[in-house]
Amino acid sequence: xxxxxxxxxxxxxxxxxxxxxxxxxxxxxxxxxxxxxxxxxxxxxxxxxxxxxxxxxxxxxxxxxxxxxxxxxxxxxxxxxxxxxxxxxxxxxxxxxxxxxxxxxxxxxxxxxxxxxxxxxxxxxxxxxxxxxxxxxxxxxxxxxxxxxxxxxxxxxxxxxxxxxxxxxxxxxxxxxxxxxxxxxxxxxxxxxxxxxxxxxxxxxxxxxxxxxxxxxxxxxxxxxxxxxxxxxxxxxxxxxxxxxxxxxxxxxxxxxxxxxxxxxxxxxxxxxxxxxxxxxxxx
Numbered sequence: 001x002x003x004x005x006x007x008x009x010x011x012x013x014x015x016x017x018x019x020x021x022x023x024x025x026x027x028x029x030x031x032x033x034x035x036x037x038x039x040x041x042x043x044x045x046x047x048x049x050x051x052x053x054x055x056x057x058x059x060x061x062x063x064x065x066x067x068x069x070x071x072x073x074x075x076x077x078x079x080x081x082x083x084x085x086x087x088x089x090x091x092x093x094x095x096x097x098x099x100x101x102x103x104x105x106x107x108x109x110x111x112x113x114x115x116x117x118x119x120x121x122x123x124x125x126x127x128x129x130x131x132x133x134x135x136x137x138x139x140x141x142x143x144x145x146x147x148x149x150x151x152x153x154x155x156x157x158x159x160x161x162x163x164x165x166x167x168x169x170x171x172x173x174x175x176x177x178x179x180x181x182x183x184x185x186x187x188x189x190x191x192x193x194x195x196x197x198x199x200x201x202x203x204x205x206x207x208x209x210x211x212x213x214x215x216x217x218x219x220x221x222x223x224x225x226x227x228x229x230x231x232x233x234x235x236x237x238x239x240x241x242x243x244x245x246x247x248x249x250x251x252x253x254x255x256x257x258x259x260x261x262x263x264x265x266x267x268x269x270x271x272x273x274x275x276x277x278x279x280x281x282x283x284x
Contacts (some may be wrong), residue, residue, distance in 0.1 A: 002202050004195070007045050010037040011164050012227050012241065013081055013187060016213040017058075019220075025209045031202055039142040040082045041116030049074045050234035051120045052216035055195045056206070060085070060116040061183065062123075062262060064190045066271050067114060068280050072195060075196060075282035077189045077207065078253050080214075083246040085186030086162040087120045090174040091221040099156065100128060106156035107136040117146075117159050118269045124159065124180045126268045144252035163241045167232055184261045188253065196282050204284050207250070251281050 004026075008014040017035055020026065025032040028236060034156045036054060038044045042063035050072050057064070058080050068074060091097045097106065110118040118137065125132050129269045140146050146158035147168065159180065168174045176201045191203060217223065223262040258277040 001030050001032045002199060003034070003036050003038060004056060004199075004202070004206065005054045006056040006058070006061050006206075007036045007038045007039055007048055007054040010039060011074040011161065012231050012233075013245070014058055015227060015230070016210060016217050016247070017160040020209050020213050025213075026206060028237075029202075029205050029209070031206060033206065040140070041111045041115050041117065043112035043118070044163075046072055046114060049190060052192065052194075056203075057193050058187055059190050060119075060121045060182075060186050060271060061184050061186060062265060063114060063116050064188060064278060065258070065261060065265065066119065068190075069271055069273070070114075071249070071276055073193045074190045075193055075204070075246055076258070076280050077196075077284065078211075078251065078280060079185045079189055080187040080189050081245060081250050082185040082277075083244060084184070086244075087124075087159045087180045087182070088115075088162040088169070088174075089124065089178045089180060090146075090150065090158050090160065090165060090169070090176050091156065092153075093172050093175060093177065095156065097177065101123075103132050103157050103177070105134065105136075107138050107145045107154075109138050109140045109155035109158040110147070111142055112139055113137070113238070119265075120159050120180060120182065122169045122235075122270050123268050127180065128164050132269050137166075145158055149176065155267070163233065163237055166234070170234070181249070184265055185257075191282070193282075200284055207284075211248065211250035212272070215249060217247060218242055229242050253281055255281065 045057040046067040081112040103230040108121045149155040228238045262274040
């Protein structure tokens with residue numbers, strides 16, 4: 001029995017992993033797959049991949065590209081969610097800021113450097129014509145840290161996935177000033193090179209199982225109600241999220257797509273330099 005550790009954010013995107021684990025689909029293929037939640041997001045997962053604490057991670061595209069460029073010994077295997085991620089731009093309930101323009105010189109809360117909340121704050125600044133070099137960051141580790149920082153005034157705004165934070169907007173913890181979609185597919189599957197070299201067939205099996213689940217995920221009976229209860233979100237919000245979210249159908253990620261993403265990331269000043277896209281991926 002091969003032991004493998006997979007990590008991802010504790011959000012609705014990753015519910016297919018819960019389903020396949022609950023059904024013991026990996027165990028039936030002689031793979032002991034264990035899931036670990038990463039509330040700290042992509043920055044925390046990149047660190048875990050580097051240190052061998054997880055073997056597979058469901059990470060934000062921009063975060064893992066930057067970290068592989070910076071030396072993470074992992075490879076991208078495929079996209080997991082091929083639609084964009086919608087990042088909500090939030091301020092505290094009592095904040096003086098009323099519009100996104102007001103945030104130009106404000107302090108942005110980020111989970112950690114290299115995380116999606118950090119890199120997308122740069123993308124948002126670029127979109128608004130701000131001086132990226134003047135951005136000010138406050139590291140808050142996770143969503144709860146963002147709530148605390150905006151509530152006690154340690155930071156001014158915080159970017160996090162729109163639907164995950166919707167309950168916090170509904171209950172008055174946050175005010176959302178706008179959204180910033182990723183200009184690329186949002187989640188990819190990244191795997192440590194050592195695991196890819198030693199267990200390629202088992203990794204193929206894992207991917208086949210999860211891709212089979214995601215291909216029919218939206219048509220599962222009462223899936224909107226199940227997600228609404230599990231993630232404590234309004235049914236209409238889950239239904240809207242399902243309508244705009246597309247999982248990968250199992251196709252490997254292409255060098256052309258990664259070259260296009262790197263070009264955008266360089267334009268946004270998210271990365272300082274590009275590398276050959278074939279160094280980012282592994283085709284099984």
